Amino acid sequence: MAATAGAATIPLLTPYKMGQFNLSHRIVLPPLTRNRSYNNVPQPHAILYYSQRATNGGLLIAEATGVSATAQGYPDTPGIWTKKQVEAWKPIVDAVHGKGGIFFCQIWHVGRVSTFGFQPNGEAPISCTSKGVTPGLDGVDWSPPRPLRTEEVPLVVNDFRLAARNAIEAGFDGVEIHGANGYLIDQFMKDQVNDRTDQYGGSLENRCRFALEIVEAVANEIGAERVGMRLSPYASYMETGDSNPEALGLYMAKALNKFKLLYLHVIEPRMIKINDKYETVHSLLPMRSAFEGTFISAGGYNRDEGNKAVARSNTDLVAFGRLFLANPDLPKRFGLNAPLNKYNRSTFYIPDPVVGYTDYPFLEVPA
Numbered sequence: 411m412a413a414t415a416g417a418a419t420i421p422l423l424t425p426y427k428m429g430q431f432n433l434s435h436r437i438v439l440p441p442l443t444r445n446r447s448y449n450n451v452p453q454p455h456a457i458l459y460y461s462q463r464a465t466n467g468g469l470l471i472a473e474a475t476g477v478s479a480t481a482q483g484y485p486d487t488p489g490i491w492t493k494k495q496v497e498a499w500k501p502i503v504d505a506v507h508g509k510g511g512i513f514f515c516q517i518w519h520v521g522r523v524s525t526f527g528f529q530p531n532g533e534a535p536i537s538c539t540s541k542g543v544t545p546g547l548d549g550v551d552w553s554p555p556r557p558l559r560t561e562e563v564p565l566v567v568n569d570f571r572l573a574a575r576n577a578i579e580a581g582f583d584g585v586e587i588h589g590a591n592g593y594l595i596d597q598f599m600k601d602q603v604n605d606r607t608d609q610y611g612g613s614l615e616n617r618c619r620f621a622l623e624i625v626e627a628v629a630n631e632i633g634a635e636r637v638g639m640r641l642s643p644y645a646s647y648m649e650t651g652d653s654n655p656e657a658l659g660l661y662m663a664k665a666l667n668k669f670k671l672l673y674l675h676v677i678e679p680r681m682i683k684i685n686d687k688y689e690t691v692h693s694l695l696p697m698r699s700a701f702e703g704t705f706i707s708a709g710g711y712n713r714d715e716g717n718k719a720v721a722r723s724n725t726d727l728v729a730f731g732r733l734f735l736a737n738p739d740l741p742k743r744f745g746l747n748a749p750l751n752k753y754n755r756s757t758f759y760i761p762d763p764v765v766g767y768t769d770y771p772f773l774e775v776p777a
Contacts, residue, residue, distance in 0.1 A: 421720035422713070422728065423745055425467070428704045429635045429672045431512050431583065433727070434467025436720050437741045440675070440708050440729035441471045441516035441586065441640070445759045446767060447488035450476065452498040455763035457505045462738035462768060466510030469727065471586050471638075471675075472502075474518040474593075477573035478566075480536055481594075483524035486761055490515065490576045491569070503581035514638060515577040516586040517570060517628075521594030522555035522603075523648050529553075536566070538598045538620070539605050543648050560608045563620060566594070571627040574637070584636030587624055589662075590677055592648030595621045599643075599662075600652040614654075614661055621662070625669050634670045638706075644679035644692050655679075656696065663700040674701045675729065678709025698724060713744050739772045748773055 426433045447453055464470060476482050476489035489495045499515070506513040522537035529535055537555035545551045558566065574585045589595040597603045598620040604611050610620050621639075629637050643652060643659035652658050659676070666674060679692035698705050707719060708729035716728040734740045736753035743750055757766020 420745060421717045423741065424720070426704075426726060428469070428512075428727070431469070432467060433469055433512065434465065435741050436727045437468065437716070437734075437744065438706055438727050438729040439463050439468075439470040439734045440731050441473050441588070442731055442735055443473050443484060443487060443759070444767065445484060445486045446761055446763060447486050448761070450482060450487065450489040451495055452488045452502055453763065454501070455768065456502045458768045460502055460513070461505035461509055461511075462772075463734060463740075464506045464509040464511035464513075465741050467512070468510075468741060469512045469514070470506055471729075472513065472515045472582070474516050474588055475573070475577075477517050477519050478569040479530045480533075481519040481569070482528045483520035483535070484528075484759075490517065490573050490580065496576050496580045499577075499580035499582070507581065512583050513581075514584045514586050515580070515582040516588050516640065517573045517577065518588035519566065519569070519594040521597045523552065523593055524555075525551060525553045536562075537594065537603075538610065539603055541603065541605065547649070557606065560610070563610060564623075567620070567623045567627050570624045571631045574628040574632050578632050578636070584638065584672065585628065585632065586638040586640055586673075586675060587621075587628060588640055589621050590640045590642035590647075591645065592650035595624065596642065596647075596650050599658060600650045602646070602649070602651045602653065614657060618658075618662060618665065622665055622669075625666065625671065629669045629671065635672055637669075637671055638673035638675055638704075639666060639671060640675040640677070642677035643697075645677055655692065659694075659697045660700055663697040667700075667702045671703050673704035673706055673727075675706040675708065678707060680709075695724065713747070736770050738770055742775075743773055746773070746775075 423435045478491050522535050524535035526532045534556040536558050542554040543552040577585045599617050604617050643655040704726045706727040707725035711728050719725045732753045736751045751770050
């Protein structure tokens, strides 16, 4: 009992009810691309990776997972559009559930963040636009995309719906729709990329139409109580920025309420240096206040910042990416305020099934 009483003073380690899911703490593993799913098929080594980070009542979100053959833009990222992929996910999901974890699958389409080499028959990547990512950005020779025709958009919406159904078949507890980080949904939402003149371009409502059609299709397919969404209105990843991120974020937070979405997962605005101090000129609080479901914040949090955010009710849950990657027992370390393993950025995206993946040490606590 003493340990439980002590945990009550650590906001991140307090329980939380997220819809039908009873979480034992507020520390979330966010989706982290690891490039170890050879030929877009999840591999057995992911069983150990995810189960290492699973706790009884802890929320894990699987790495971004492609919804179709055109969704890929990076080497060896997993998919969930074929029977083989669904079957490969099953033992991974089972291992997380075996430890009492709650496991969501992030479903994505990269859109223009791709090359001919990743596309079926070497075709052009699809997007809302013909404007490509500047070749050479992040060291990749990005290929110019082709804009989806208006009548093709529902086909992509349907790919997300089928991917969500497949995720449930694989045993996942739910899905997170990837609407962040400059990928396809974000490309449609952001006015610096979307130059369409049909019902999917122009006004804020039109630019968000594609995103909300996907939300509606996925929620209708598997139930809104199993659906979350990730957004990054303030970011300009992959040259995907917006002239009015506050309006975009607030519009989406309110629009998602209509579907009674389970959670909204938002990437914090970037810190900038103001008078020798790092500050952010934007805040997620308007989105937090507007959204009626569970709110998850992500963006370089440490233990103290996460505790403060929960204690002040600025968020319900906090996602820790690099820290959780390098510390499979992160909730235990936070509970003990123990030292953390340092992450090694050079092994984040290599194909090795062990190094930088499942070989980060656990805390050795004397018996």
